[in-house]
Structure formats: C-alpha cells, structure tokens
Amino acid sequence: MHQTAHTLYYLVSAIQAESKVMLVQASSKEPSDVRNLCVQSSQRILTTMAAIMEIARDKYLEFQEFYNWALTQSDVRVKDWFLMQSYTPTLVITVLYVIAVTWGQKFMENREPFKYKWTLFLYNLGLIVMNLHIFSELLLATTKLGYSYSCQPVSYSDDPDEIRIAKALWWFYFSKCVEMLDTIFFVLRKKNNQISFLHVYHHATMFPIWWIGVKWVAGGQSFFGAMINSFIHVVMYTYYGISALGPQYQKYLWWKRYLTMLQLIQFVIGITHAMQSLVMRCDFPEWMQWALIFYGFTILLLFLNFYFQAYVKSYNEKQVDKKGSSNGHIQNGIVSSNGVANGHVETKKTK
Structure with a gap:
C-alpha cells in the first residue's frame, strides 16, 4: 500500500x-515548435x-x-435477508442521506418550514416501539442462552434463540436507516442549528457499520452494544416524542441534560467492554473489537465537545450574563445553548 x-x-x-516544463519552453519557441512541443x-x-x-x-x-x-466468511444465515445480499444498497442510501442533508438545507433556505407536530410524535412513537422490541428480544434471548457479558463467542447455529438474536441485530441495523429521518425532519423544519457535525456523522456511520456487523457477526459480543443502545434510544425518543407535542410540554423535559450524560456513559461502557474482551483474548473477531473501540472514541470525543458547548460553556455564559445584569449592564441577544441528546442543539435568545 x-x-x-x-x-x-x-x-x-x-x-x-x-x-x-512545457510552459517554460513554449514561451521561447516558434509557433510550429510550440505545436510539436x-x-x-x-x-x-x-x-x-x-x-x-x-x-x-x-x-x-x-x-x-x-x-x-x-x-465467503460471512454469516450464511443472513445472506438472503432484506438489504443483506450486497453492501451497495446500504452505501447508496448513506450517500443519498448526506446529499439530502447538504442540498436540502439550501433547498429550504428561502422556503417556509414545514409543520410536523403529530407526524413527529407518531414517528418517535414508532421508534420507541422498534427499539423496545430490539432491547427485549436481545435481553430475553441472551438470558435464555446464558450469554456472558464479558466474553461471548459468535454462534452461527440455527438454534431458534440464536436466530432470534440475529434477527434482533438486523432490526437494530435497519433502525439506523429509519433514524436518518431525524435529520430529514430537521431540514424540512429548518432546524439547521440542530444539524451538527456530530449528528450527521453519527447517522451516516451507524447504518453502514452495522451492515458489516450483521453480515459477519450477528451474535456473540455484538448483542451487548446493540442492547444498551436500543435501551438508550427508548429513553431518547420518549424525550423527542414529548418535545414534539409543543412548548407547553417543555416543563416535563427537565431531565434532558441527564439523557446526554446517559449517552456518554453508554459510550464509555461500550469502549471498556470491547477493550476488556481484547485483554481476555475473547474468541470474538479482533477486527470488530478494534473497530468498535476506534468508532466509540470518535463518538465519545464528539459528544464530550457537545456536552461542553451545550452545558459547561452555556452555564458560564449565563453566569457572566447574571453578573453583568447585577452591575446594571443590559445584554441583549446573548445566545445560550440548551443541549439535546444525540447531538441535537436547541438555541434560544435570552432577553
């Protein structure tokens, strides 16, 4: 290479x-010589x-x-499942997603934002149900089979409960495609301040990464990260569902900061889980463990930056604002960020 x-x-x-060389020589040659040159x-x-x-x-x-x-080394159990025959559809969908987000913002620039109150509520409700199904299937099937939380090799058997786990992981992969609509709704509602690099990076990578996961390791250690993430997403889309109902429900969303903290804890647990499996020399593909560790660190660092911008920096700005007001200074248009989990940032101007 x-x-x-x-x-x-x-x-x-x-x-x-x-x-x-051609340009230098041409400057000192006759026209016929220049042509040959x-x-x-x-x-x-x-x-x-x-x-x-x-x-x-x-x-x-x-x-x-x-x-x-x-x-030839992939899991034969999933080869005929929807979208699993080839990587091409997943790659095309991901590229179209990035294009739609990029050009969609320009398309909506001089247009009125769409209103999707009940559509958003039903969309979030659907994702709550989907993630709850994934979480419960993984929890019940792995418990029944006595899966280890520290080291669990992949079983490619046709045991009904192993197939149940593989199907739950496929649904987890597919949910990442559905969740791309998060960004599309932001674009159509002109919520461009919520379309952060973290948000787009997360949605544009999870879908193709989990195609690889399901194609080669639809079981074993893979269940752990998917089970935790699906549980977090049940909580997260509950938050979004309530938020979609309107500002009158904001008083019930005081816990959004803790949702972001919960996600940060999730990434730390996932990275630690993959690292301890490597130390234990667990009989699970090392390339997958290293991929999870690398990807986990990229997401963790981006989330930490988001958390700092949304809460720590915002808190300091508010303290400066209060101090300025107490000294008789009026500050208009100071922007304070209210963080929302999964890289969504809502901003409002304080008066």
Missing part, C-alpha cells in the same frame, strides 16, 4: 513537472495518466478479490 501511494505521488508529480508533452502526460489508471484498476481488482473472499 505504501509503495503504491509513493508510485502515485511520483506519477502525479511527473505530470505537474511536465506541464511546467505540446503534442510531445501531451503524449507523455497521457502515458502517465494511463499508468495511474492502471494502478487504480489493479487496486480495485485487489479490493474486489478481498471482498469476494470476505463474503
């Missing part, structure tokens, strides 16, 4: 150098570009060969 990157760098540098230089550039394309083609074929081999 390093040698390929070095070769590509050399070829691109050669194209740049050839272009500069351009032809020669163009041929050399095309030859170099052809070499780059050949390298890219070889790398694509190598990747395709690896992907085909990896498919």
Whole structure:
C-alpha cells in the first residue's frame, strides 16, 4: 500500500513537472515548435495518466478479490435477508442521506418550514416501539442462552434463540436507516442549528457499520452494544416524542441534560467492554473489537465537545450574563445553548 501511494505521488508529480516544463519552453519557441512541443508533452502526460489508471484498476481488482473472499466468511444465515445480499444498497442510501442533508438545507433556505407536530410524535412513537422490541428480544434471548457479558463467542447455529438474536441485530441495523429521518425532519423544519457535525456523522456511520456487523457477526459480543443502545434510544425518543407535542410540554423535559450524560456513559461502557474482551483474548473477531473501540472514541470525543458547548460553556455564559445584569449592564441577544441528546442543539435568545 505504501509503495503504491509513493508510485502515485511520483506519477502525479511527473505530470505537474511536465506541464511546467512545457510552459517554460513554449514561451521561447516558434509557433510550429510550440505545436510539436505540446503534442510531445501531451503524449507523455497521457502515458502517465494511463499508468495511474492502471494502478487504480489493479487496486480495485485487489479490493474486489478481498471482498469476494470476505463474503465467503460471512454469516450464511443472513445472506438472503432484506438489504443483506450486497453492501451497495446500504452505501447508496448513506450517500443519498448526506446529499439530502447538504442540498436540502439550501433547498429550504428561502422556503417556509414545514409543520410536523403529530407526524413527529407518531414517528418517535414508532421508534420507541422498534427499539423496545430490539432491547427485549436481545435481553430475553441472551438470558435464555446464558450469554456472558464479558466474553461471548459468535454462534452461527440455527438454534431458534440464536436466530432470534440475529434477527434482533438486523432490526437494530435497519433502525439506523429509519433514524436518518431525524435529520430529514430537521431540514424540512429548518432546524439547521440542530444539524451538527456530530449528528450527521453519527447517522451516516451507524447504518453502514452495522451492515458489516450483521453480515459477519450477528451474535456473540455484538448483542451487548446493540442492547444498551436500543435501551438508550427508548429513553431518547420518549424525550423527542414529548418535545414534539409543543412548548407547553417543555416543563416535563427537565431531565434532558441527564439523557446526554446517559449517552456518554453508554459510550464509555461500550469502549471498556470491547477493550476488556481484547485483554481476555475473547474468541470474538479482533477486527470488530478494534473497530468498535476506534468508532466509540470518535463518538465519545464528539459528544464530550457537545456536552461542553451545550452545558459547561452555556452555564458560564449565563453566569457572566447574571453578573453583568447585577452591575446594571443590559445584554441583549446573548445566545445560550440548551443541549439535546444525540447531538441535537436547541438555541434560544435570552432577553
């Protein structure tokens, strides 16, 4: 891989150098000589570009060969399930999601926001039911099979309860596709302040990552993170459901800060769980454990930044605002952030 990157760098540098030489020489040549010089230089550039394309083609074929081999190692129980035959649909949906979020904000820029009070309430209610189903299925089936919370290898058997776990993990994967609508609703309601990098990153990565999880490890240790996350999402979408009913229900949402703290605890537990499995040399794919640790740290750091911006920094600004008011200074338009879990930030201007 390093040698390929070095070769590509050399070829691109050669194209740049050839272009500069052609320009320098052309400035001191007769028109006929310039024409010949351009032809020669163009041929050399095309030859170099052809070499780059050949390298890219070889790398694509190598990747395709690896992907085909990896498919032979995947879980045969899930190969015919919806969206599991190929990675392409999941990748296309994810790309379309990012495009919709990016261009949707521009599309709505000069348009009135849509009102979705009861649609949002029913949407959140549906996700509460879905996540509650996932949580209960994983809890009941793993308890029945005596799954270990510290180290549980993957069983690819056709035992009804193992299939039950695999199906619950598939529903968890599919729920990540449905949850992309969180952002679409923000776009249509022009809640652009809630479309943070954390929010989009989280939704754009969970769906494709869990396709890989279900395709190769639909069981074993995988149940732990999915079970915790689905429980958190039951609580989270309960919050969103109440919030969707209108500002008159805000008084019942005093616990939103604790929801964000609960999510932070979730990530710490998930990372710790994966790390201790590596230390124990648990019979579970190491690549999956390392992927979970790396991804967990990225989300944790982004959430910590969000928590600081939404609560710590906001609290300090409020203290400064109060101190300024007590000294007879009037401050208008100071923005204080009220954090909402999952990277959603609501802002309001204090008067």
